[in-house]
Amino acid sequence: MKFSAIDLFSGAGGVSEALKKHFDIKCAVEFDEIIASTYALNHGSDHLLVKDIRKVKKKKWNKIKNKLNGENLDLLVATPPCQGFSRHSRKKSVTNADDRNKLIMQVVRVAKIFQPNYILFENVDNIINFKIFHVFLSLLSNLCPKGYKRDLNRPSYHLRFEVVDAVNFGVPQHRKRMILIGKKINEFPNTDAIIKESVKGIPYVTNPLPLWPKPEKAPTLGKHLEKYNLSKLDAGGVDEKDKLHRCRNLSPDNLVRIRATPHNGGSRSEWREDRLVLECHKKKNVNFGDVYGRMNFNDYAPTITCGCLAYTKGRFGHPLEDRAISMREAALIQTFPLYYKFTGKKGGKAYEGSSENIATQIGNAVPVKLAESFVDLIYNQLINEFQKSPFPEQLVGVSKE
Template identity: 70%
Template sequence: MFTTIDLFSGAGGVSQALKKHFKIICAVEYDKIIASTYALNHGSDHLLIKDIKKIKKKYWNNLKKKKLDKQELDLLVATPPCQGFSRHSRKKSDINSDERNKLIFQVIKISNIFEPKLVLLENVDNIINFKVFKSFLKLLSNIDMNGNKLYKNKPSYHIRYEVVDAVDFGVPQHRKRLILIAKKIDSFPNVDAFISINQKGKLQSVKPHEIWPNKTIALTLGDYLKQYNLAPLRAGEQDPEDKLHRCRNLSELNLIRIRNTPKNGGSRSDWPENQNLELDCHKKSNINFGDVYGRMDFREYAPTITCGCLAYTKGRFGHPEEDRAISIREAALIQTFPKDYKFTGKISGISCEGSSENIATQIGNAVPVILAENFITRIHEELTSTSNRSINNFVYG
């Protein structure tokens, strides 16, 4: 089985996708409660609960010696915090100095130690507008304009990155993300891998490698959720058979609002004017949060599941047909976690207990499992093909 490390592992959505094809030798998560969710689903033997900045090089070298025994790491996966790169950040990308943005360079540090055959990185689409991302690309590629190494003692990578919509890879949700796959270069020169930046600081395109999955058609939200046969709920209720199938209560005014919102895609623009349901702040001409107080649509795809996905007031998170916001279970399913996936909001790690908002944050920050599966399956195919070629060359060469 191929080997992998999962950095910034969160609640374990990527690890869920990895387990079929890879042995996870280490997963790193800083938050103790989130790490408890990870451990519930994937165990704790390989889990390191620590600030990644404080993990010394000695630890990584010992792990490499103990777990790999002179073999190369096959895949390094990283999903660093995205909040600092978000379009909702108040600072422009060229002046944003959010300390979390620098965590992306931990990927470089660990790549230089393990020299993995492949690197997979996921983040918000807006990361491509940040100077720190351009610096990251140059350091990870480690290639000069002639296709040779810039730093002789560090690995070089041929990088391909694209902004994708999760709905194009089997996820019933519109969710734009930056996906990057880097392939280790073993033969030089490789001019195709050189990454240039023009005088305006804009990234120039490079010739992409071929390690990329084909697009797949996603089921609509209704067809996707229908297979799980979830019980109907009222606002504030919990399914006694599924403790995660619970939703937030609504005030009397918000109950009136959602009852006046047409099913399957209705929004606050549909509210009758004579009932004075609209907030004063939304009446201003420059306000553009049209999805707030809206319903999802079973006939379409869900909007991006965020950390505020349980709140009817924070986006189009109203249930398509029932007069309530979506439940925790529905949010997790839209993120394509398995129905039996466990979540906890407590350090104690008791499944289904603790803060609903804490669990929603874990779900909203996760990589959709099926999105990760598409890319990881393609990476596994590449590693298998490369391994078979190496064996044939050894036997017959």
């Protein structure tokens, strides 16, 4: 039994990887042609829409809607670009006019068309400080103070949103993300689902949706990676049997630096030779202390970013070997399966093209295990609802295998 789903801003397909076990993906939307090529390598292209979501007309959405045979969509997933909401954004939250931030409103637009039974939304933790996100919540809730619909043409949702660390959901890295689950409201009034605002201006739900997965602590980095038995590499090396298991070369100076860095969590603060320290790092109150550091097999990885291949951009040194982590290691830390393919060029074959493009896809992805925790929860809810329905064959857009 599979339910129906749509994956907006699908990226390299991390969420679709979590979805495909229980859901029939009716459509995935990705704007970037190179990233879409990676998606197609792993999930096919028949349901993939490579287009700016803002330019997808209602006529096209209705054509996709026809695949549901008159039923509502079961699950709408959206993981819009997060860069404009990041804490590293140079613009203040209140005045940030990054055009990408407006993309979250496309979720409201698509929800109006498909009336999904559930919504799953993911972004950076800092999004909660942005006014546009507050508006987004109000539009999804679509409730007046008495618990009735504000706009009769749009669905209303009982929401729950929290900031989570992926390490508590089976992912061996510290990665804070804001996750939102929404369940369609079918009976009114519903005063539990009203969106309010705290004294500090932070939005909250009167009584959040009582639906959330149980935490599952991830294994340490070493335990997670040991089962894959990856080959050892030198700096700049590549595994001939797995082309994604390749790492950047290091300059002679950086090779000296990493050799001077203690194994399993060592950092530049432990270098004994002052000449190894960059002048900019000798100044007081310098941040980015993880730069030139090693990961620790006995702990969890730091957040995998788009710069995860660079020893100079974070704690991306291998715990034991004198090199930065490989692309395969980065993908495995993001909990992509070992067989997952990436390409760095438009229409490219597996592992072709730019390593930088592949690193960006890996760093921006939703960790598969994190997505699975929430996707599986929603699937089980749909199964329970299906079984309790007096006319299960009429419930939602279910297909049987």
